[in-house]
Amino acid sequence: MKVTLLTAIVLAAIPIATAWANLTGSWSCNDGGTYYLRQIGRELHWYGEADYSGQPAWANVFSGSILDGRITGKWAAVPKGRSSGAGQLVLEVKNQGTVLRSVENTGGFKGSRWVRKKTVKAAARTLPQAQPERGKDCIAFNSSTIGLEQINGRWKIVDGGHWLFDFGSDRVAAQKALQVINHYRMNRSCFVGRLDPSFAYLLAKGGVPEGPMAGEDCVAFDPVKIRVSKINNRWKIVEGRHWLFDFGSNLTEARQALAIIKRYGFTRSCFVGRPKADFSYLRR
Numbered sequence: 398m399k400v401t402l403l404t405a406i407v408l409a410a411i412p413i414a415t416a417w418a419n420l421t422g423s424w425s426c427n428d429g430g431t432y433y434l435r436q437i438g439r440e441l442h443w444y445g446e447a448d449y450s451g452q453p454a455w456a457n458v459f460s461g462s463i464l465d466g467r468i469t470g471k472w473a474a475v476p477k478g479r480s481s482g483a484g485q486l487v488l489e490v491k492n493q494g495t496v497l498r499s500v501e502n503t504g505g506f507k508g509s510r511w512v513r514k515k516t517v518k519a520a521a522r523t524l525p526q527a528q529p530e531r532g533k534d535c536i537a538f539n540s541s542t543i544g545l546e547q548i549n550g551r552w553k554i555v556d557g558g559h560w561l562f563d564f565g566s567d568r569v570a571a572q573k574a575l576q577v578i579n580h581y582r583m584n585r586s587c588f589v590g591r592l593d594p595s596f597a598y599l600l601a602k603g604g605v606p607e608g609p610m611a612g613e614d615c616v617a618f619d620p621v622k623i624r625v626s627k628i629n630n631r632w633k634i635v636e637g638r639h640w641l642f643d644f645g646s647n648l649t650e651a652r653q654a655l656a657i658i659k660r661y662g663f664t665r666s667c668f669v670g671r672p673k674a675d676f677s678y679l680r681r
Contacts, residue, residue, distance in 0.1 A: 419544030419555070420494060420513075428508035432453070438579065440461045440540045441470065445508075446478060455480040466490055470498070472506060482506070484561045493547060535587040535600070536561065540578055545571055554578070561586060562676060570670035577613065577669065577678065580605035589654050595644045596654040598663070598679045605661045606680040613681070615667040616641075620659050634658070643667060 420436040422665040432445035439462055440616040442653040446456040458479035461470015465491060473483040484504020488497045488511075497511040538556040545568075546555045547667075550572040562572040565605040577583075584600045589596040594621075599606065608615070618636045625648070626635045662681055667674040 403448075419542060419546070420490070420497075421542070422601070423514040424497070424511045425514055426508040426512075427510045430508065432511060433512075436542070441468050444475075453478045459486065460501070461486065461488075463490070467500075469575040472504070483619070494544075535585045536593060537585050540582050540584050540602070543578065545575055564654070564670075564675050567670060567675055570675040573669045574676040577610065577667075577676070580610045581608075581680065582679075583678070588655075589657070590644075590647065595647060595650045596642060596657075596659065598661075600661075605663070606678065608665065608667075608680045613667050614669070614671060617665055620662055620664060623655065623658065625632040625655050 418440060420434050423501055424432040424434055426445065428434055428447075429447050432443050434441060434443045435663070437572070441459070441461050441463055443459045444456070445459070447453040450666060455474060456476075457472050457474050459470055459472040461468045464520075468486075468488040468490065470486060472481070472486050474481045482504045484502060484506060486499060486503075486506060489500055490496075491498055495513045499506070499509040502509075514534070528668035529547040538559075543556045545553055545560065546553055546560075547568075548555075550566070552564045552566065553634060554562040554564075554570045554571060554575055559629045562571070562574060564574070576597075583599045583606060584602050587598050587599040601607075618641060623634055623636045623641065626633055626640075627641060628635070630646075631647065632644045632648045634642040634644075634651060634655055641649075642654060661679075663679040665680045667678050667680060668674045
């Protein structure tokens with residue numbers, strides 16, 4: 398996103414939260430079974446059964462939560478299989494979300510290692526960029542199903558078969574950005590001036606992201622006082638003597654961005670990964 402800001406404040410330290418690739422998919426386990434996982438945000442659910450014809454020797458379901466690289470939850474056998482039992486499981490997410498390993502279990506659960514079934518080779522995989530919504534220049538995505546994925550050596554935030562944000566080799570910035578999206582329940586990425594946007598912002602379920610979020614790196618401004626001004630032959634959105642956004646020679650895009658800021662009442666311009674700013678967003 399080509400959004401810049403000149404400020405004299407000191408860059409605040411940003412706490413980093415662990416993030417995972419989305420675990421939704423088919424997995425094989427060393428108990429001879431196939432497991433069908435569904436991740437919804439930080440919740441994980443599955444159905445698993447033994448790989449046998451006819452009635453499986455066992456079948457089970459699981460529900461748990463993901464925190465700090467571990468999945469903690471409860472499992473129970475279901476009547477499709479011939480076995481019974483129930484208990485608790487604690488799993489570790491390994492190898493960038495391609496392996497799960499059991500570290501604790503009760504109730505006699507047999508499996509201890511799960512491996513994601515691959516449908517394509519990771520080295521050859523590419524994802525198309527998501528397409529904009531009709532009638533406006535916004536891309537809709539599902540904040541409950543997005544995740545991190547490394548594709549051809551680049552860390553991306555993806556939603557199913559589409560990539561949304563590209564962080565190159567900066568996994569830390571990608572993790573932080575995913576944390577921000579989840580915190581604010583963002584679900585639309587919007588632009589002014591594509592294909593090379595001069596201005597970008599995100600919207601959330603229910604409208605506008607509203608803060609604060611602990612540890613975020615934001616600069617406050619007054620939407621009533623900002624205006625478009627020409628400085629050194631470049632059109633900028635400014636507040637007093639400080640400029641916030643630079644639009645080069647494009648006055649039309651500067652005015653469009655100003656109208657958007659005022660319409661939504663944004664009061665903060667926020668960043669992940671400054672001074673490079675791999676990811677930026679506006680909030681109230």
